[in-house]
Amino acid sequence: MNDTVLEVQDLHKTYGKTAALQGATFSVQAGSCFGLLGPNGAGKSTTMKVLTGIIQPDRGETRVLGLRPDREPGAVRKRIGYVPQEITLYDKLSARDNLAFFGELYGVPRAQLPQRIREVLRQIGLENRGGDLVGSFSGGMKRRVNIAAALLHHPQLLILDEPTVGIDPQSRNHIFGIIRSLKQDGVTVIYSTHYMEEVESLCDHLAILDHGRVIAEGSLHDVLALQTGQAVYVEFDAASASRPLPSLPGVRRTTSQGGGFLLETDDPVQCIRALLDWAAGQAVNLCAIEMVRPSLESVFLSLTGTNLRD
Amino acid sequence: MLSIVRKELKLLLKGKGNFFFLILMPMIFICLFGSVFSSVGKSTVKVNYVDLDHTATSQQFVHAIGQVKGFALRAQPSSNLTSDIQQVADGKLDSLLVIPSGFGTTLRAGEKPAELRFYVDPTAASVTGPIESVVNEIANQYQTKRVAAALAATGAGPAKVQRILQPSVQVQEIQRIGNQPSSFNMVDQVVPGYTVMFAFFILMSMMRSFIGEKESGMLTRLLSTPLRPLAYLVGMWIPSLIAVLVQCVVLLGFGHAVYGVHLGDLGAMAAVVLCLGICGTGIGLAISLLVRGENQGRSISMLISIGGAAVGGLWLPTQLMPHAVQVIGRVTPQYWAQQAFQNVMMRSAHIGDIWQSLAILLAFGAAGLLVAVWRFPHFVRSATH
Numbered sequence: 001m002n003d004t005v006l007e008v009q010d011l012h013k014t015y016g017k018t019a020a021l022q023g024a025t026f027s028v029q030a031g032s033c034f035g036l037l038g039p040n041g042a043g044k045s046t047t048m049k050v051l052t053g054i055i056q057p058d059r060g061e062t063r064v065l066g067l068r069p070d071r072e073p074g075a076v077r078k079r080i081g082y083v084p085q086e087i088t089l090y091d092k093l094s095a096r097d098n099l100a101f102f103g104e105l106y107g108v109p110r111a112q113l114p115q116r117i118r119e120v121l122r123q124i125g126l127e128n129r130g131g132d133l134v135g136s137f138s139g140g141m142k143r144r145v146n147i148a149a150a151l152l153h154h155p156q157l158l159i160l161d162e163p164t165v166g167i168d169p170q171s172r173n174h175i176f177g178i179i180r181s182l183k184q185d186g187v188t189v190i191y192s193t194h195y196m197e198e199v200e201s202l203c204d205h206l207a208i209l210d211h212g213r214v215i216a217e218g219s220l221h222d223v224l225a226l227q228t229g230q231a232v233y234v235e236f237d238a239a240s241a242s243r244p245l246p247s248l249p250g251v252r253r254t255t256s257q258g259g260g261f262l263l264e265t266d267d268p269v270q271c272i273r274a275l276l277d278w279a280a281g282q283a284v285n286l287c288a289i290e291m292v293r294p295s296l297e298s299v300f301l302s303l304t305g306t307n308l309r310d
Numbered sequence: 311m312l313s314i315v316r317k318e319l320k321l322l323l324k325g326k327g328n329f330f331f332l333i334l335m336p337m338i339f340i341c342l343f344g345s346v347f348s349s350v351g352k353s354t355v356k357v358n359y360v361d362l363d364h365t366a367t368s369q370q371f372v373h374a375i376g377q378v379k380g381f382a383l384r385a386q387p388s389s390n391l392t393s394d395i396q397q398v399a400d401g402k403l404d405s406l407l408v409i410p411s412g413f414g415t416t417l418r419a420g421e422k423p424a425e426l427r428f429y430v431d432p433t434a435a436s437v438t439g440p441i442e443s444v445v446n447e448i449a450n451q452y453q454t455k456r457v458a459a460a461l462a463a464t465g466a467g468p469a470k471v472q473r474i475l476q477p478s479v480q481v482q483e484i485q486r487i488g489n490q491p492s493s494f495n496m497v498d499q500v501v502p503g504y505t506v507m508f509a510f511f512i513l514m515s516m517m518r519s520f521i522g523e524k525e526s527g528m529l530t531r532l533l534s535t536p537l538r539p540l541a542y543l544v545g546m547w548i549p550s551l552i553a554v555l556v557q558c559v560v561l562l563g564f565g566h567a568v569y570g571v572h573l574g575d576l577g578a579m580a581a582v583v584l585c586l587g588i589c590g591t592g593i594g595l596a597i598s599l600l601v602r603g604e605n606q607g608r609s610i611s612m613l614i615s616i617g618g619a620a621v622g623g624l625w626l627p628t629q630l631m632p633h634a635v636q637v638i639g640r641v642t643p644q645y646w647a648q649q650a651f652q653n654v655m656m657r658s659a660h661i662g663d664i665w666q667s668l669a670i671l672l673a674f675g676a677a678g679l680l681v682a683v684w685r686f687p688h689f690v691r692s693a694t695h
Contacts, residue, residue, distance in 0.1 A: 105535040
């Protein structure tokens with residue numbers, strides 16, 4: 001299961017004067033869930049549209065399941081499923097009619113289509129709502145049908161572009177369940193998001209995209225390891241909020257975060273001890289003091305100097 | 311492509327607004343204008359009069375007016391004369407013919423003209439003009455009788471008198487040249503006119519559909535499937551064409567069933583409907599792919615469908631319009647569609663007789679389709695970027 005199903009090499013794409021992709025390069029292994037993480041405007045959606053052959057890159061090469069989307073778009077599209085960021089369903093049609101429409105487009109044989117529609121409706125937990133108009137569904141239910149429309153033809157590769165935007169936690173968990181189940185069935189998933197916790201929860205490999213470039217790529221463990229140091233988070237009460245932090249031993253960098261400070265250090269225990277001593281001596285009341293484990297947020301922060309959601 | 315066709319037809323059928331917009335509204339317009347115009351020419355002109363003379367001569371004069379077809383007498387009491395004149399001044403009464411006392415005596419004496427007073431509302435000239443003409447015509451008959459009596463008194467025999475008094479010029483009206491209709495009813499204008507006008511309302515529906523698919527991201531998603539772009543374009547076009555064909559059949563059938571409009575050669579009618587459908591949807595496809603947004607599309611669609619209807623002779627026979635408008639009208643597809651329909655319905659024309667109109671409609675449609683094919687890659691780019 002270590003075959004490469006997707007290779008992206010030095011991808012460039014410009015819209016007018018805006019460079020959406022500036023040499024993006026990454027690869028995806030078969031059967032994995034690959035996270036494409038980055039802030040809005042990083043180039044995630046453009047990358048996905050290039051992968052599906054919807055748009056052509058200005059430069060660079062892409063191979064999807066061994067095929068070039070720019071040269072064999074039809075063959076690629078038969079093997080992949082693409083779920084765009086927008087909910088692209090017809091509100092005036094039932095869920096079943098919407099799925100039948102997409103099934104026909106993907107070439108699912110007519111004789112098998114009703115059965116496939118029943119299967120995917122069951123897969124997304126809406127087997128009893130197939131006849132209802134999509135317009136009557138909640139946002140989360142629409143998102144699930146939006147995904148189901150890309151599953152009817154048993155794609156080898158499923159590309160999801162921010163599939164959980166604006167939905168409730170229950171629907172989000174349901175979508176996570178669908179993705180895990182697909183992964184178990186051997187489907188390779190590319191999951192684009194700007195929610196780090198989603199990547200941490202779902203993906204075993206990822207690439208962090210910023211300003212059209214991949215700034216980190218690898219397994220979740222490898223990427224987290226990019227932030228070698230650890231950190232301590234400290235927050236004062238309102239009366240002491242204006243007190244400047246002293247210079248503490250072993251602290252490499254101090255940045256303000258939320259209502260407090262993040263102190264990067266190789267020895268968090270010593271840092272906490274020093275902080276407590278200083279606070280006791282200066283009569284400063286601490287609201288919070290905790291060790292911070294490495295996260296994709298902190299990796300992104302350390303690589304770009306900005307927060308992911310900025 | 312069939313998937314797109316099926317989907318679009320389902321959406322067309324599910325959209326209650328479409329049924330109202332494309333079928334019900336034109337029917338209402340046909341009923342409305344059919345009722346208004348079908349009464350034109352059948353209504354009578356009411357002649358309000360006050361006879362202050364009360365002689366046999368004045369009664370004979372009034373009776374002569376009442377005998378004219380299309381005119382009905384309405385006697386007003388002489389006691390209300392002042393208020394009736396005031397009503398004419400206020401525009402509440404179109405006109406009032408007053409026969410003054412002594413009218414009969416003066417007329418019989420023949421020494422001087424017998425006077426009549428005709429009070430008119432200048433804003434109601436279309437009604438008062440014909441009354442004045444009839445009154446003058448009857449007055450002329452009195453004059454003719456006096457001349458005849460004078461000639462007879464000089465010893466001229468009846469034949470000579472008749473020869474002298476006969477008109478110098480006689481106009482003979484000749485109708486039914488070739489396939490000319492025996493008569494014209496405004497319903498023959500209204501039914502095909504509103505059928506053609508509302509056929510062009512498909513522009514709006516097509517534009518909304520295309521812009522909606524583009525802006526919702528649906529087009530981008532469809533392009534990620536094995537669907538070919540040209541199949542998408544054709545798939546979106548065919549349901550609109552079917553909608554126009556059904557719309558025309560329903561509206562013409564409605565006109566035939568309700569107003570008894572003669573449909574003529576059904577084969578020729580089918581050809582006109584098909585060419586009109588291709589023309590309207592071809593232009594609709596071009597507009598849908600050319601406009602930048604729904605607001606722009608709505609304005610252009612309204613301009614083409616309503617403006618074209620106005621100058622193309624769908625509301626009024628082109629002969630009633632100013633010359634410049636008639637010339638402009640001839641470059642609109644609506645004009646040629648209306649001509650084709652009316653020639654088939656009223657002049658018993660067949661396909662061979664209306665080929666020019668059919669060719670022009672097809673040319674408009676083909677031009678629209680070509681523009682759409684040329685413009686489609688740009689439309690796709692603007693949707694996906």
